[in-house]
Amino acid sequence: MxxxxxxxxxxxxxxxxxxxxxxxxxxxxxxLAPAHSLxxxxxxxxxxxxxxxxxxxxxxxxxxxxxxxxxxxxxxTVEIDGRRHTRCYSITTRTTPAGAPxxxxxxxxxxxxxxxxxxxxxxxxxxxxxxxDPAGDFVLPDPTPPQIALIAGGSGVTPxxxxxxxxxxxxxxxxxxxxxxxxxxxxxAFATELAALADAPxxxxxxxxxxxxxxxxxxxxxxxxxxxxxxxGPAGMMDVVSEAAAGAPVLRERFVATxxxxxxxxxxxxxxxxxxxxxxxxxxxxxxxxxxxxRAGERPAHGCRMGICNTCACTARGATRDLATGxxxxxxxxxxxxxxxxxxxxxxxxxx
Amino acid sequence: xxxxxxxxxxxxxxxxxxxxxxxxxxxxxxxxVDHIRSMIKLVHYSEVGGRALLHxxxxxxxxxxxxxxxxxxxxxxxxxxxxxxxHGQYEWTGDPRLTGRYEWDNTCTGDDWRHSxxxxxxxxxxxxxxxxxxxxxxxxVNPAQRWRPSHVVQxxxxxxxxxxxxxxxxxxxxxxxxxxxxxxxxxxxxxxxRGFVRKAAWQLGKDYAFYPLLAGANAPRVFAGNxxxxxxxxxxAFAIIFCGHFPEGVxxxxxxxxxxxxxxxxxxxxxxxxxxxxxxxxxxSGHLSHQIEHHLFPELPAxxxxxxxxxxxxxxxxxxxxxxxxSLGAQLGSVAKQIVRNSLPS
Numbered sequence: 001m002x003x004x005x006x007x008x009x010x011x012x013x014x015x016x017x018x019x020x021x022x023x024x025x026x027x028x029x030x031x032l033a034p035a036h037s038l039x040x041x042x043x044x045x046x047x048x049x050x051x052x053x054x055x056x057x058x059x060x061x062x063x064x065x066x067x068x069x070x071x072x073x074x075x076x077t078v079e080i081d082g083r084r085h086t087r088c089y090s091i092t093t094r095t096t097p098a099g100a101p102x103x104x105x106x107x108x109x110x111x112x113x114x115x116x117x118x119x120x121x122x123x124x125x126x127x128x129x130x131x132x133d134p135a136g137d138f139v140l141p142d143p144t145p146p147q148i149a150l151i152a153g154g155s156g157v158t159p160x161x162x163x164x165x166x167x168x169x170x171x172x173x174x175x176x177x178x179x180x181x182x183x184x185x186x187x188x189a190f191a192t193e194l195a196a197l198a199d200a201p202x203x204x205x206x207x208x209x210x211x212x213x214x215x216x217x218x219x220x221x222x223x224x225x226x227x228x229x230x231x232x233g234p235a236g237m238m239d240v241v242s243e244a245a246a247g248a249p250v251l252r253e254r255f256v257a258t259x260x261x262x263x264x265x266x267x268x269x270x271x272x273x274x275x276x277x278x279x280x281x282x283x284x285x286x287x288x289x290x291x292x293x294x295r296a297g298e299r300p301a302h303g304c305r306m307g308i309c310n311t312c313a314c315t316a317r318g319a320t321r322d323l324a325t326g327x328x329x330x331x332x333x334x335x336x337x338x339x340x341x342x343x344x345x346x347x348x349x350x351x352x
Numbered sequence: 353x354x355x356x357x358x359x360x361x362x363x364x365x366x367x368x369x370x371x372x373x374x375x376x377x378x379x380x381x382x383x384x385v386d387h388i389r390s391m392i393k394l395v396h397y398s399e400v401g402g403r404a405l406l407h408x409x410x411x412x413x414x415x416x417x418x419x420x421x422x423x424x425x426x427x428x429x430x431x432x433x434x435x436x437x438x439h440g441q442y443e444w445t446g447d448p449r450l451t452g453r454y455e456w457d458n459t460c461t462g463d464d465w466r467h468s469x470x471x472x473x474x475x476x477x478x479x480x481x482x483x484x485x486x487x488x489x490x491x492x493v494n495p496a497q498r499w500r501p502s503h504v505v506q507x508x509x510x511x512x513x514x515x516x517x518x519x520x521x522x523x524x525x526x527x528x529x530x531x532x533x534x535x536x537x538x539x540x541x542x543x544x545x546r547g548f549v550r551k552a553a554w555q556l557g558k559d560y561a562f563y564p565l566l567a568g569a570n571a572p573r574v575f576a577g578n579x580x581x582x583x584x585x586x587x588x589a590f591a592i593i594f595c596g597h598f599p600e601g602v603x604x605x606x607x608x609x610x611x612x613x614x615x616x617x618x619x620x621x622x623x624x625x626x627x628x629x630x631x632x633x634x635x636x637s638g639h640l641s642h643q644i645e646h647h648l649f650p651e652l653p654a655x656x657x658x659x660x661x662x663x664x665x666x667x668x669x670x671x672x673x674x675x676x677x678x679s680l681g682a683q684l685g686s687v688a689k690q691i692v693r694n695s696l697p698s
Binding site for chain 1: 370385
């Protein structure tokens with residue numbers, strides 16, 4: 001993403017805006033008001049709250065917040081040792097309008113996770129982070145369904161909390177059952193608040209400790225299949241919910257490992273989604289990504305074809321391996337050179 | 353005299369340089385991005401300071417200081433920031449302000465530069481007939497180039513190019529000299545020139561209309577200050593860049609479609625020349641004083657070149673390869689000699 005492409009279209013030609021207005025204005029804005037930027041959405045960390053040993057809430061003051069719907073997540077970008085890393089975190093605040101002054105996210109520390117550990121250890125009140133656009137369809141419909149089941153497991157409680165807060169705010173006549181599964185009491189983040197939210201006519205909370213079983217869930221919510229079901233948690237737990245629902249639709253929020261592991265062995269035949277062209281291309285797994293794309297009929301910009309001129313640089317999601325260094329990476333939104341990269345996973349997204 | 357290594361030696365030589373690259377890439381981090389950001393900070397602060405002194409000051413002292421600050425800002429922006437960021441040296445940071453799509457404060461469009469420099473010059477470095485930077489298509493800097501009568505006046509045209517260097521750079525990708533010699537159609541030239549014409553118009557308007565008008569009564573000194581600052585940047589950039597490939601002893605090559613990686617490294621090494629100097633000098637030159645290291649590793653942050661140079665010199669010593677370097681005076685003198693000597697047929 002270049003400086004100019006991040007700003008709305010303007011009548012002044014792109015190269016000129018890039019040179020003069022954007023760069024100088026952006027620089028001085030960054031010096032004088034670091035929480036603001038012309039080219040990205042920055043947020044100041046107003047407050048950090050430790051919910052449990054492994055979960056922290058970060059209350060953020062974003063500039064130019066577009067508003068969000070309860071249950072959505074937001075991409076959060078931080079700079080760690082000079083490099084930007086982006087991860088998506090569920091917003092725990094209920095639905096906000098555009099321009100809202102504060103939102104909150106809850107971050108669970110992931111063992112070996114780069115961003116979660118950085119946020120926990122190095123990001124305190126006053127720090128600045130960059131936010132993307134809120135997204136996701138783990139949201140409540142309008143009008144509110146009359147009977148709802150919210151089932152949260154472990155760190156999956158974060159979007160469930162947002163839904164529960166939103167439901168409390170909507171204050172409609174509601175039959176709400178919340179099941180909060182956690183390893184133990186110490187790990188049950190937001191247990192007190194969920195109990196308070198469930199302390200209303202027509203609402204109840206069942207706190208479950210240990211792995212959730214189909215029987216335990218059916219006992220907690222006997223009429224599960226008749227409710228609008230929302231669940232978020234480990235994949236195994238969400239499978240339990242689907243089984244207990246016996247065919248009724250279940251809306252699941254998946255927390256996908258955003259830095260997928262690279263596959264070992266020969267290059268897979270990857271499927272590539274080109275985000276600018278908006279089409280998917282199937283590659284044949286032979287040679288560099290540049291060569292494979294060309295054989296698939298694409299015309300990506302290229303120059304030296306040996307990794308030095310930067311012409312074929314684009315941002316990637318999904319696992320690739322760099323032939324020059326041999327290193328594989330799945331870090332989202334990193335820059336790669338098509339002429340020296342091969343696929344290391346089955347699915348790729350390229351900014352072409 | 354191009355040095356020769358056996359295929360095995362060449363492969364080993366290439367592998368050693370690849371190892372340097374891999375090690376530096378793995379080590380890139382906060383200090384590298386902090387460096388380029390301090391450079392960008394310097395560019396903006398000295399620009400504002402320089403322009404403020406020109407716009408609001410009275411008398412020769414503020415004029416001299418303002419012009420100097422503005423010249424320093426333009427030089428730093430052109431050399432250390434613009435050239436290096438456009439090489440994609442900071443793409444790894446993911447910061448949208450540091451992508452290779454950077455547009456510099458110069459009549460040359462970023463796209464034209466990326467094509468003529470990153471792609472053509474760095475891939476075909478010093479290959480006769482393919483590297484258009486050899487004499488910039490109109491100077492004869494090496495006896496291997498064919499002599500033409502127009503070369504007789506090249507000591508003068510070179511000096512003229514020095515004063516107008518940003519225009520030479522801006523026009524470079526348009527292949528003007530080749531078109532005038534009958535090597536291309538004017539329709540193609542017109543199409544190619546569109547980006548340049550638009551950007552050049554903006555640059556002229558900015559420095560010679562917008563800013564002077566903004567200054568009201570101080571318009572003449574702002575105009576003069578901008579002109580002198582641009583001139584200083586042109587001459588400095590010309591000097592540094594001409595020392596990069598034109599001193600005596602630097603080799604030119606014939607195209608070899610079967611060039612191995614080791615041979616590519618060797619061509620970059622003996623096709624380039626360094627300039628000795630202080631740390632401040634290296635920064636002011638955008639680290640093009642380390643032209644050799646830049647040509648070996650164009651995608652690595654230039655601030656790493658001084659530490660890499662220590663290892664490269666050691667490798668050259670071990671393989672018995674030349675390492676062209678000298679003081680600014682010595683290298684410039686050598687370039688001047690080449691331009692004068694090659695103005696006449698050999």
